[in-house]
Amino acid sequence: AQRVTQPEKLLSVFKGAPVELKCNYSYSGSPELFWYVQYSRQRLQLLLRHISRESIKGFTADLNKGETSFHLKKPFAQEEDSAMYYCALTGQGGSEKLVFGKGTKLTVNP
Amino acid sequence: DAMVIQNPRYQVTQFGKPVTLSCSQTLNHNVMYWYQQKSSQAPKLLFHYYDKDFNNEADTPDNFQSRRPNTSFCFLDIRSPGLGDAAMYLCATSGGWGQHFGDGTRLSIL
Numbered sequence A: 001a002q003r004v005t006q007p008e009k010l011l012s013v014f015k016g017a018p019v020e021l022k023c024n025y026s027y028s029g030s031p032e033l034f035w036y037v038q039y040s041r042q043r044l045q046l047l048l049r050h051i052s053r054e055s056i057k058g059f060t061a062d063l064n065k066g067e068t069s070f071h072l073k074k075p076f077a078q079e080e081d082s083a084m085y086y087c088a089l090t091g092q093g094g095s096e097k098l099v100f101g102k103g104t105k106l107t108v109n110p
Numbered sequence B: 001d002a003m004v005i006q007n008p009r010y011q012v013t014q015f016g017k018p019v020t021l022s023c024s025q026t027l028n029h030n031v032m033y034w035y036q037q038k039s040s041q042a043p044k045l046l047f048h049y050y051d052k053d054f055n056n057e058a059d060t061p062d063n064f065q066s067r068r069p070n071t072s073f074c075f076l077d078i079r080s081p082g083l084g085d086a087a088m089y090l091c092a093t094s095g096g097w098g099q100h101f102g103d104g105t106r107l108s109i110l
Helices: none
Strands: A003-005 A010-014 A019-021 A024-026 A032-038 A045-049 A072-074 A083-090 A104-109 B004-007 B010-013 B019-025 B031-037 B044-050 B053-056 B064-067 B073-078 B087-094 B099-101 B105-109
Touching: A003 A083, A010 A019, A019 A104, A045 B099, B004 B087, B010 B019, B019 B031, B019 B087, B019 B105, B031 B073, B044 B064, B073 B087
Parallel strands: A010 A104, B010 B105
Antiparallel strands: A003 A024, A019 A072, A032 A045, A032 A083, A083 A104, B004 B019, B019 B073, B031 B044, B031 B087, B044 B053, B064 B073, B087 B099, B087 B105
C-alpha cells in the first residue's frame, strides 16, 4: 500500500533555528518523492523533488531508502518559511497520481 | 503567468443544485487531476485524466463527474452538492516532472 506519513501536524521554531520536517513513506517499488508547500492564501506549489537533488529557498531533502524517509531540512529558518508543507510520492515517471501526507504546519517565530 | 487557471475562485451553490467548476492549462500537459481539499487536510485525489482516459478513484462519490473536452480544459461537475462537499477543489496538471496546481475554487453550499 502506498502511504506517506508526516508525524508532526504542527512545528514551531524560532527564526534562525534549524528546522526538520519529517516524512516517511511506504511504497512497493521505487517511488518519486516530492515536497509541496502552501503559503497562506496561495496555491500549492512544488518545492523539491528527490530526483533533482536541488536546494530551493535553502531547503534540502535526502531520500533514505533504508529508512524510507524523505525529511525536509533547512539550517536557518526564516519567518517567510511559515507555511503548510506536504510530502508526497508517486510512481516513477512523474505522471501518476500523487499520494500526499497529511501535512505539517510550520510556524517560524521572530 | 498562471499556467493552471481555475474559475471561479469562489463558488456558492445551493444544496442539491448542480455546479460545475472549470480548469484550463497552458502547459499542454497530458495529465490533469482534480483534488478535494477540506480545511486542515491534505488534498484528496478525486480522479485524473491521462489524455482522454478517465481514471476514477475508488472512493470518489458518484455525485462527482468530470469532463475533458480537449487537452486544455477539464471540468468538475457535482450533480447534487451536499453540505459535506463544501471544500477547496484543486486542479493540477503533470507533464512528467511533478504536478502544477491552480489556485483552487472554494465551494460553499447554502
